[in-house]
Amino acid sequence: xxxxxxxxxxxxxxxxxxxxxxxxxxxxxxxxxxxxxxxxxxxxxxxxxxxxxxxxxxxxxxxxxxxxxxxxxxxxxxxxxxxxxxxxxxxxxxxxxxxxxxxxxxxxxxxxxxxxxxxxxxxxxxxxxxxxxxxxxxxxxxxxxxxxxxxxxxxxxxxxxxxxxxxxxxxxxxxxxxxxxxxxxxxxxxxxxxxxxxxxxxxxxxxxxxxxxxxxxxxxxxxxxxxxxxxxxxxxxxxxxxxxxxxxxxxxxxxxxxxxxxxxxxxxxxxxxxxxxxxxxxxxxxx
Amino acid sequence: xxxxxxxxxxxxxxxxxxxxxxxxxxxxxxxxxxxxxxxxxxxxxxxxxxxxxxxxxxxxxxxxxxxxxxxxxxxxxxxxxxxxxxxxxxxxxxxxxxxxxxxxxxxxxxxxxxxxxxxxxxxxxxxxxxxxxxxxxxxxxxxxxxxxxxxxxxxxxxxxxxxxxxxxxxxxxxxxxxxxxxxxxxxxxxxxxxxxxxxxxxxxxxxxxxxxxxxxxxxxxxxxxxxxxxxxxxxxxxxxxxxxxxxxxxxxxxxxxxxxxxxxxxxxxxxxxxxxxxxxxxxxxxx
Numbered sequence: 001x002x003x004x005x006x007x008x009x010x011x012x013x014x015x016x017x018x019x020x021x022x023x024x025x026x027x028x029x030x031x032x033x034x035x036x037x038x039x040x041x042x043x044x045x046x047x048x049x050x051x052x053x054x055x056x057x058x059x060x061x062x063x064x065x066x067x068x069x070x071x072x073x074x075x076x077x078x079x080x081x082x083x084x085x086x087x088x089x090x091x092x093x094x095x096x097x098x099x100x101x102x103x104x105x106x107x108x109x110x111x112x113x114x115x116x117x118x119x120x121x122x123x124x125x126x127x128x129x130x131x132x133x134x135x136x137x138x139x140x141x142x143x144x145x146x147x148x149x150x151x152x153x154x155x156x157x158x159x160x161x162x163x164x165x166x167x168x169x170x171x172x173x174x175x176x177x178x179x180x181x182x183x184x185x186x187x188x189x190x191x192x193x194x195x196x197x198x199x200x201x202x203x204x205x206x207x208x209x210x211x212x213x214x215x216x217x218x219x220x221x222x223x224x225x226x227x228x229x230x231x232x233x234x235x236x237x238x239x240x241x242x243x244x245x246x247x248x249x250x251x252x253x254x255x256x257x258x259x260x261x262x263x264x265x266x267x268x269x270x271x272x273x274x275x276x277x278x279x280x281x282x283x284x285x286x287x
Numbered sequence: 288x289x290x291x292x293x294x295x296x297x298x299x300x301x302x303x304x305x306x307x308x309x310x311x312x313x314x315x316x317x318x319x320x321x322x323x324x325x326x327x328x329x330x331x332x333x334x335x336x337x338x339x340x341x342x343x344x345x346x347x348x349x350x351x352x353x354x355x356x357x358x359x360x361x362x363x364x365x366x367x368x369x370x371x372x373x374x375x376x377x378x379x380x381x382x383x384x385x386x387x388x389x390x391x392x393x394x395x396x397x398x399x400x401x402x403x404x405x406x407x408x409x410x411x412x413x414x415x416x417x418x419x420x421x422x423x424x425x426x427x428x429x430x431x432x433x434x435x436x437x438x439x440x441x442x443x444x445x446x447x448x449x450x451x452x453x454x455x456x457x458x459x460x461x462x463x464x465x466x467x468x469x470x471x472x473x474x475x476x477x478x479x480x481x482x483x484x485x486x487x488x489x490x491x492x493x494x495x496x497x498x499x500x501x502x503x504x505x506x507x508x509x510x511x512x513x514x515x516x517x518x519x520x521x522x523x524x525x526x527x528x529x530x531x532x533x534x535x536x537x538x539x540x541x542x543x544x545x546x547x548x549x550x551x552x553x554x555x556x557x558x559x560x561x562x563x564x565x566x567x568x569x570x571x572x573x574x
Contacts, residue, residue, distance in 0.1 A: 040374070058356070072341055
């Protein structure tokens with residue numbers, strides 16, 4: 001294997017990666033080499049463009065830390081995350097539809113009691129969220145873990161303004177009651193641009209794309225014996241529903257954030273100001 | 288563009304990136320989306336495998352800094368660097384053949400006078416290197432910049448042991464004389480494994496591949512009016528010439544590192560111990 005040229009090198013690399021002892025590693029490695037070489041062969045990058053690609057990936061890595069995941073953002077913005085999601089949820093089965101995890105999920109969210117206000121120092125209009133977790137047949141799922149996270153009324157997550165906030169906010173973990181129900185208070189999230197101060201923002205700019213996502217609340221719902229559900233509930237009527245920068249919107253997970261006047265909220269709270277109300281029933285698929 | 292599924296999402300993303308105002312950005316973006324989605328569709332990653340991919344890329348970025356470039360190493364180990372090199376040097380033209388830049392080039396190398404010993408605190412057998420830079424027709428190229436860098440007798444570059452060495456070594460920049468010639472002293476480089484303490488090392492391990500490169504000295508030669516030459520001179524007879532982990536070996540840039548007894552070296556230096564001698568004439572392509 002010397003004197004390789006543009007016509008012989010792909011087979012040479014494939015021969016090498018076929019040495020992989022694991023069948024799955026072999027399959028992924030072979031496919032990666034074939035598609036990566038096909039991309040390179042089609043685009044015919046100059047050495048400078050190759051260098052710009054190396055630099056883009058390096059900066060994407062450097063931008064990622066425990067509060068920011070620029071490679072997930074890149075996967076999202078290129079539609080790869082939704083493609084993987086679609087491949088892994090191929091068969092309609094009556095369960096709630098899925099969408100991307102996104103780059104802002106954090107393991108460290110606090111577990112709170114039902115009814116808590118999770119907004120912390122986030123600013124925005126009050127939002128009451130309630131709903132239920134059930135099986136496909138509608139039987140309540142008790143003790144399900146309902147992980148929620150969302151942006152504030154300006155479209156920023158807590159981790160994007162952690163220095164000002166001083167603590168996580170707009171995220172928590174709840175446990176459903178015996179009736180499978182949950183409820184909590186927070187602030188209404190706004191539509192927002194994905195972070196633009198990194199390589200992915202530069203890519204969108206070069207591609208002439210707007211960076212917005214329609215307003216949504218993230219949900220990750222897990223219960224023993226059920227497949228973990230990763231989804232959002234989007235705000236019905238949002239102007240970006242048809243052009244979500246990460247291609248994640250589905251009608252079945254779009255719901256009205258109903259405007260309510262001051263008065264008694266569904267959980268009995270006396271509201272002296274108007275608020276919004278989001279209600280959604282999630283259905284989990286058994287394993 | 289809502290309710291996208293695995294059959295419709297690729298076209299939706301392509302429609303979006305076709306908004307790119309620049310023709311080249313549009314071309315690269317479209318090709319990237321098509322090949323990346325084709326890879327994803329073929330491999331059908333689970334959510335866990337997708338997460339492992341995100342983590343691999345993130346760690347590759349984090350491993351890269353001003354002295355280490357793990358994404359170049361990845362490109363090298365997947366044969367992409369040599370493919371880009373081949374695409375950019377398509378037509379045989381009598382100029383010296385090219386190979387990969389590799390991850391160890393540093394702008395910061397010192398410029399030294401011809402005949403200098405660049406080995407610093409690197410250990411290894413003495414090596415005398417001389418040669419010339421000429422046009423394709425053999426006319427000498429004066430004032431050419433000859434950038435050299437190489438590993439030591441144990442196969443380590445200076446930047447991999449900078450704490451022990453205290454300074455860069457085994458790298459320098461020379462200027463050819465009016466006769467187009469250059470010469471310098473250093474230590475003979477050994478074959479070596481590419482760095483294995485990062486994601487690329489883990490990948491090679493999973494792929495059942497050895498991590499070795501045959502012994503070589505890197506050269507980057509630049510002169511006004513000529514295309515910059517990036518190449519190595521490999522050691523003839525090295526056991527890894529046919530299995531270079533980065534697929535970079537060509538016969539025309541393989542040359543004997545001649546074993547010489549103690550005595551008078553070609554530049555008049557009296558050597559009390561045996562040494563090795565590498566001689567190579569480089570030919571540059573006019574712009």
